[in-house]
Structures are given as structure tokens and as C-alpha cells.
Amino acid sequence: MNAINKPHLKNKGPAQSMTGMCFDNSYARLPGAFYKRCDPDSVANPKLIALNRPLAVDLGMDDPDLLDDHGLLSDLFSGNRLPMGAEPIATAFAGHQFGEFVHELGDEQTLLVGEVIDRCQQRKDIQLNGCGRTPFARSGDGRSPLAAAIREYLLSEAMHALGVPTTRALALTTTGEFASLDNPQPATVMARVTSCHIRIGTFEYFARSQQQGALRALADYTIARLCPELMTRPDPYLSLLRWAVDRQAKLVAHWVNIGFIHGEMDTDKVSLAGETSDYGASAFLDHYDPDALFSASDLTGRYAYNNQAFAAQWNLSRLAEALVGLLHGSKARAVAEASRAVKEFRPRYEDYLLDLTRARLGLDGAMPEDRQLIRDLRQLLAQHKIDYHSFFHKLADDIDGGGITAALFGSEAGRYLDWYRHWHLRLTLTGRSSEQCFQAMMAANPLVVPRNHVIERVIERALDQDFSEFYGFLNAVRSPFEEPDDHTYCHPPEDNPALSR
Incomplete structure (x- = not known):
């Protein structure tokens, strides 16, 4: 593999700064076959776009002066400086990509900066993605375009708010450069946090x-x-x-x-x-x-x-x-x-899946017919191309037995009403009041999910250096069960469907 030439980096690597984070880099103490040591490339003009302050505090960055120092944070989260105690490495792994095995992949543009012991005494990995080429890089300059970084930031924070295990976005920084010669988007560095970077492909390697x-x-x-x-x-x-x-x-x-x-x-x-x-x-x-x-x-x-x-x-x-x-x-x-x-x-x-879907339907406990009830609903939703998210809110509004949601199913309203009656009967067997069932459904069905057409709108504005939509939508997806200020965040696109087939 060709050596990586980084003439613009000093031999000693990036300077290190006190951050309050407690590093203990156990993976870097494993044999050399597990990783290759590599410093991040320096960038021309880093600018912090977003910082996940609560997550930063949980990791030990609780000094208010540090959290307000955008210049230092921009350097830290772009890779121009490193936290004291960091030992950046690119990890080795292989993988099956669409069924085909590739023996050596490894981190091409991501570095494991180190492992932090957080305030709950849990070990967390901190990674920088888009921080330049590593010894595993096969092509490209190791930079991440702005669109990809925004998508990851929004989706990962939404998943966390929805209670789904996920990596977390810690910070997003632009570099003052383009992603590549072929991609005129701004280049970014994404700082992310994960419980552990090890993957199935690491074992395959x-x-x-x-x-x-x-x-x-x-x-x-x-x-x-x-x-x-x-x-x-x-x-x-x-x-x-x-x-x-x-x-x-x-x-x-x-x-x-x-x-x-x-x-x-x-x-x-x-x-x-x-x-x-x-x-x-x-x-x-x-x-x-x-x-x-x-x-x-x-x-x-x-x-x-x-x-x-x-x-x-x-x-x-x-x-x-x-x-x-x-x-x-x-x-x-x-x-x-x-x-x-x-x-x-x-x-x-x-x-x-059965237990999770029961919660979306307001069902308490477990009954043998639940599996078929849910299977029948999914078939109806698929046949009539019903919006997956808003349907459950309309069903919650229809909890008193009116069956008004049947209008969504057109000529098959009768078939849906048969399903609805079975669901409503099952609901009454829980012994809860209609209000209690309604509240249970609202607690299990988010008002805001990061729909693709909204993310694309956010990206379009961000590419014009307008991040106001990004900040607004980020706040909304972090509180998915609350009514957002912008109601378009809850709506499906007019030209549904948005996804390809």
C-alpha cells in the first residue's frame, strides 16, 4: 500500500489541548495488526457548525469557557488540535459488501481518536470522520461532503431521541475546503461517539x-x-x-x-x-x-x-x-x-417487533391474535400506500370507535373497517379508558421523523451557507413527540412516495 504523504503536517503531529475528557485508549494497546497509527490532516479554515453540548458535558467537557470557545472547538473537532490523551488510529477490518467479500477495508477517512470514560463510567469511542486519508485509503482525499454529514447528524440524533441504539453526533465542522476536485460541496469533519467501533467485519478480517x-x-x-x-x-x-x-x-x-x-x-x-x-x-x-x-x-x-x-x-x-x-x-x-x-x-x-408494534397500536399485554392483527394492518397499508407515520396519529384520533380512518382506504374501506373493529375490540380488552389508550399511542408514535424531503431541504439551504433550517429541524427531531414550530416537519411530501423502488 502506498505511503500517505502529508507535507503540510509537522512531524510532531497536531498540538493537544486540555478538554476535561478522561481518555483510556484500550484498543490502541492491542497488537499492531488491529490498527495503523495516523494523525488527522490539518485543514485550512475550520468553522464549528454544531456542537452537541449535553453530550460533550457527559463526556467530561463541562468547562463553560471551553464550550464557548468556538475557535478552539473548531480546531479540536476538525483535527487541527487533539484532546489531551488522544491516540488517533485507523482500525483494520474486512467485510461483505452486497454479498461480496473484501479482505481489507479499514478506516479510509475516519480515525478513532480515543476512548473516553464518561460521567456514568461508561467507555465511549470518539471518532473523526472526514479528517483526511488514512493508510487504509484506496481513493479520494479523505474528506466528507456537507450533505452526508448533515444527513448523519440529523438521523443519528433522531434515532437517539426515538430510543433506538445509535452512534451519536458530537460536533460538525466545515474545513474551508472542498470535499474533492469532483465534488464542489464544502468538506466537513464529523465527530461522533459510539459505544464501540468493533463490527462483524473486524472479526472477518x-x-x-x-x-x-x-x-x-x-x-x-x-x-x-x-x-x-x-x-x-x-x-x-x-x-x-x-x-x-x-x-x-x-x-x-x-x-x-x-x-x-x-x-x-x-x-x-x-x-x-x-x-x-x-x-x-x-x-x-x-x-x-x-x-x-x-x-x-x-x-x-x-x-x-x-x-x-x-x-x-x-x-x-x-x-x-x-x-x-x-x-x-x-x-x-x-x-x-x-x-x-x-x-x-x-x-x-x-x-x-411484535411488542414494539403493539405499543404503536395502544395494545396492552399480549394476546394470540395480535400477530395476525398486525400482519393484516401492514398488508392494508402497503396496498393503499398509506403514510406510515401519520396513520397512527389518525388512528389515535379515531380511538372512540367512529371508524373515520376508513376514508383513507377508498374502495376497500369495508375491508379496513373489519380490521378496525377487531383492533377496537382488542383495545377495549385492555381495561383502559379511551383517553389512556390515546395517551399510550401518542407516547409510542412520534410526530416528527426526519423525512427525506425535509433533509434535502435542509441540505439545499446549508449548501448556500444558511444553517437556520438545520438548527430548526435538529431541535424538532430531538423532541419527536412534541408538536414542532414548523408543522411541515410532520407532513409527508406532496409527491409521495419519496423513496425509490
């Missing part, structure tokens, strides 16, 4: 290259960091696989429940921590369409909305393949145990 010692070290590190309770299990590596299966089942159930399409569920983008990451090809549904997708690279619909559970289980099979050599017993027994663990995904996913 060492398993496929038959680095058994490194693979075992990675598994031991992952268990100690993410699920230390497994260390005393008879077969901790099998327990790690089952743990990952459960995390992925819960995460994908959240996605499907809220109408989220990840778009590129490649194994190099699947977090072992069970957090949503890499929002480059992600979007929320407008009308309910099981075949909706949002990636120009997804020519076969591999990662379409309704295929996400299948994709997740396929990815977990790749994790099982990587781990099988570490499992106890004969190879035949290890394969059988790993296969059984992966097969646990589907029933767990369906149970998680």
Missing part, C-alpha cells in the same frame, strides 16, 4: 486471514468491553455470538417498527454493540412500502425495508463463521452450536 491469535484477542477484548458477564460462561465465544444475535434482533426490530431503512447493511457497517451506524444510504419511509430502498448501489433490493431482518441474519452467519474456530468441542459440534445460535435471530426479532 482476522478469521479470513487465519490470524487465530488475533481473532481470539479480539473476541476476548469484545467480551471484556461489551458484555463482561459472559467471561465466566462455559463457552464465552458461543455466548458472545448469542449476545450479538439478540442485539441485532432488537435493533432491526426497532428499525422496522419506526419505518427506517438502513440501506447498506454490509458486514463492515454492522456494529457488535448493536448500534445503528453509517447513515450514508439511510432514510425513513413515507408511505408504507415493504420494497422501499434508499441506496443507488442496491440494484437487487438486498437491503430493502422488508429484507432487513433477512440481511441481519445473513450477516450474523458471517460472524458465526468467524467465531466457529474458537468454540469448544469438535468442529462438527461447534458448527451445529453456531448454527443454532444464528437461528435464534428470527423468533427474537419477531417477538421484539
